[in-house]
Amino acid sequence: MKPQPTLADLPLRPELVGEEPYGAPQLDVPVCLNVNENPYPPSGAMLVDMAQAIASGVYHRYPDREFTRLRSQLADYLGHGLGVANIWAANGSNEVMTHVLGAFGGPGRRVLTFTPTYSMYPEYARNTHTEYVTAPRREDYSLDAATILLAIERFSPTVVLITTPNNPTGTSTPLAVIEEVLAGTDAIVVVDEAYQEFARHPEQTALSLLAEHGNLVVSRTMSKAFAFAGGRLGYLAAAPAIVDACRIVRLPYHLSAQTQAVASVALRHADEMLARVDELRATRDELLRRGPEMGFDVVDSDANFVLIGRWADRHAAWQQLLDQGVLVRETGPDGFLRVSAGTPQEMAAFYDALARVDAARKGE
Ligand code: PMP
Numbered sequence: 015m016k017p018q019p020t021l022a023d024l025p026l027r028p029e030l031v032g033e034e035p036y037g038a039p040q041l042d043v044p045v046c047l048n049v050n051e052n053p054y055p056p057s058g059a060m061l062v063d064m065a066q067a068i069a070s071g072v073y074h075r076y077p078d079r080e081f082t083r084l085r086s087q088l089a090d091y092l093g094h095g096l097g098v099a100n101i102w103a104a105n106g107s108n109e110v111m112t113h114v115l116g117a118f119g120g121p122g123r124r125v126l127t128f129t130p131t132y133s134m135y136p137e138y139a140r141n142t143h144t145e146y147v148t149a150p151r152r153e154d155y156s157l158d159a160a161t162i163l164l165a166i167e168r169f170s171p172t173v174v175l176i177t178t179p180n181n182p183t184g185t186s187t188p189l190a191v192i193e194e195v196l197a198g199t200d201a202i203v204v205v206d207e208a209y210q211e212f213a214r215h216p217e218q219t220a221l222s223l224l225a226e227h228g229n230l231v232v233s234r235t236m237s238k239a240f241a242f243a244g245g246r247l248g249y250l251a252a253a254p255a256i257v258d259a260c261r262i263v264r265l266p267y268h269l270s271a272q273t274q275a276v277a278s279v280a281l282r283h284a285d286e287m288l289a290r291v292d293e294l295r296a297t298r299d300e301l302l303r304r305g306p307e308m309g310f311d312v313v314d315s316d317a318n319f320v321l322i323g324r325w326a327d328r329h330a331a332w333q334q335l336l337d338q339g340v341l342v343r344e345t346g347p348d349g350f351l352r353v354s355a356g357t358p359q360e361m362a363a364f365y366d367a368l369a370r371v372d373a374a375r376k377g378e
Contacts, residue, residue, distance in 0.1 A: 051241075051243045084278050119139065125175060131148075151183075173203075186213055202231060228256075298318055
């Protein structure tokens with residue numbers, strides 16, 4: 015047999031040379047607080063419903079390419095007078111965003127984001143041949159309209175991405191700011207509301223601006239509040255023409271029959287899926303309170319995670335927590351670790367481990 019080629023032997027796109035596949039470490043540890051998942055699995059009754067939906071599916075035919083039923087359910091969930099024509103979905107909001115950039119980015123075009131922000135965005139840009147440009151958030155990680163509009167003037171992006179609540183800082187951007195930005199640009203403005211359900215005021219959503227602004231896209235996911243990260247369902251709400259643009263670039267039948275069936279069951283049981291959001295919000299607020307009580311800095315968060323620091327050597331702290339079976343995320347501004355809100359048992363294990371790491375750092 016001929017020796018297998020290495021990547022260096024293959025005609026890889028030059029901009030991919032040296033790149034690693036993206037992803038947080040997936041380690042088998044007792045307490046996983048690293049990827050902002052909802053820690054509560056669906057009930058047994060819901061799993062039976064999902065299994066039944068899969069069992070009664072049709073698999074020898076291609077699935078509904080337009081997944082109209084699911085889009086209708088998503089529209090009903092969002093409200094705000096939205097209908098099927100306003101909704102698009104894919105395998106996670108990661109894929110939705112590559113559809114948006116596939117349609118509105120591309121060679122010679124730019125996407126603008128505000129850092130620190132979600133570490134996947136540069137990859138969406140790279141994979142769609144879109145130039146990735148950034149402007150810094152203010153010192154407290156907030157965003158005001160002047161910062162955004164100045165950056166738009168400077169870079170002339172075709173797509174602007176505003177993440178609220180922001181990952182990894184948890185910072186919300188007020189609706190008034192987004193409204194002012196929309197009044198000042200014709201670029202496609204994507205408001206990534208992946209964590210909106212965890213906000214202190216989830217009803218203050220950019221969905222309320224859709225009727226007035228044809229260039230607005232509101233991106234959501236079922237991965238977080240909806241406790242459906244494994245189901246892979248992200249979606250957007252926008253003007254029908256934006257949905258049509260996404261339909262041009264999507265691969266046909268990108269949402270499998272199983273995904274459509276299971277997501278549809280989850281949406282039918284939205285109340286149960288979202289039941290723990292209040293609890294997780296309280297867990298987040300406790301983290302924001304206890305962190306400083308234990309002598310740590312925290313960044314105020316509207317999401318289901320909190321940045322906690324500041325560590326002189328955050329990698330060492332991450333490792334020491336991991337050695338005690340607690341996996342958090344080494345990401346965000348220097349000296350911080352990001353911790354997702356878990357179950358009471360998981361949080362107890364985290365606080366114990368944190369206290370031990372802190373004692374070790376103080377040389378006790
Ligand atoms: N946007 C933000 C801000 C995120 O943090 C995430 C997940 N970490 C996503 C989008 C993607 O989520 P998914 O692909 O699971 O829908």
